[in-house]
Amino acid sequence: MNDHGTRTGALLDPRPSRIELVVLDMAGTTVADDGLVERAFGAALPDATDEQLAYVRATMGESKITVFRHLTGGDEERAHAANADFEAAYARLVDEGHCAPLPGAEDALRRLRDQGRGIALTTGFARDTQDRILAALGWNDLVDLALCPSDVDGRGRPHPDMILTAALRSRVSSMAAVAVAGDTDSDMRAGRNAGASVVAGVRTGAHDTATLRLAGAGHVLDSVAELPDLLAAREG
Structure with a gap:
C-alpha cells in the first residue's frame, strides 16, 4: 500500500488498450446503400x-x-x-449488381487486417441477404465474422448482443479492446451499450454528425477509410 491506501500494483495503466477487434456495420458504413x-x-x-x-x-x-x-x-x-x-x-x-463497397472500404478492411486486428461485420438484414452481399463483394476472406440479428436470438441494434457475441467468438482480452463503427444512431448506441472503448460514426450513410454524436459517437469520420489511421494514432 502507498500513503493513500492504494495498492501500488493496482494503478491503472494510462495507455489506451490496443484494439484487437473492429466491429463494422455494412450498409452505409462499408457497403454503398444508394437508396x-x-x-x-x-x-x-x-x-x-x-x-x-x-x-x-x-x-x-x-x-x-x-x-x-x-x-x-x-x-x-x-x-x-x-x-x-x-x-x-x-x-x-x-x-442485379446494385451492390458495391463504399470508396476506401475494402482498403480499410485490408489495412485493419495488416494491423493485426480481427474484423466482424454486423447488419440488420437477414442471414441470406448478408451472405449475398458478402458473396457479391468477395469479402468472405476479408472478415473473420459476419453476424446478423438471427445469430443473437433476434436482438439486433441498439442491443449490444451482436458486438458482445463477436467479442466472445474472437476471444478478445476485454471490451476495451473492441472498436465499433457505423453510420446510424443505433450503431453508436449498440457500441456504447457493449462497452466498446472506441465508438466511431461515419458520415457516409443514414445519419448526420449531430445525430451520431447525440447517440454516443466518440469520433465522427468522413468515411470508414479513416478508421485504420484513427486506431493507429490512438495507440501511438
Whole structure:
C-alpha cells in the first residue's frame, strides 16, 4: 500500500488498450446503400406513408423485422410477410449488381487486417441477404465474422448482443479492446451499450454528425477509410 491506501500494483495503466477487434456495420458504413434499403422497403410496403418512410430512415441499422413490427402495429403475420418481401427485394437488387463497397472500404478492411486486428461485420438484414452481399463483394476472406440479428436470438441494434457475441467468438482480452463503427444512431448506441472503448460514426450513410454524436459517437469520420489511421494514432 502507498500513503493513500492504494495498492501500488493496482494503478491503472494510462495507455489506451490496443484494439484487437473492429466491429463494422455494412450498409452505409462499408457497403454503398444508394437508396437500396428504401427501395426494398417500398417493395415490401408499396402503400407506405411519408410518416412510415421517415420512421424507416430514422431506424436505419436496426433489425428489419423489428422495424416491420412497428410499421404493422405489432401484427406478427404482416410483419413477417413484409420482412420476407423486403429481403427478397433487396436480394434481387444485389443479384442485379446494385451492390458495391463504399470508396476506401475494402482498403480499410485490408489495412485493419495488416494491423493485426480481427474484423466482424454486423447488419440488420437477414442471414441470406448478408451472405449475398458478402458473396457479391468477395469479402468472405476479408472478415473473420459476419453476424446478423438471427445469430443473437433476434436482438439486433441498439442491443449490444451482436458486438458482445463477436467479442466472445474472437476471444478478445476485454471490451476495451473492441472498436465499433457505423453510420446510424443505433450503431453508436449498440457500441456504447457493449462497452466498446472506441465508438466511431461515419458520415457516409443514414445519419448526420449531430445525430451520431447525440447517440454516443466518440469520433465522427468522413468515411470508414479513416478508421485504420484513427486506431493507429490512438495507440501511438
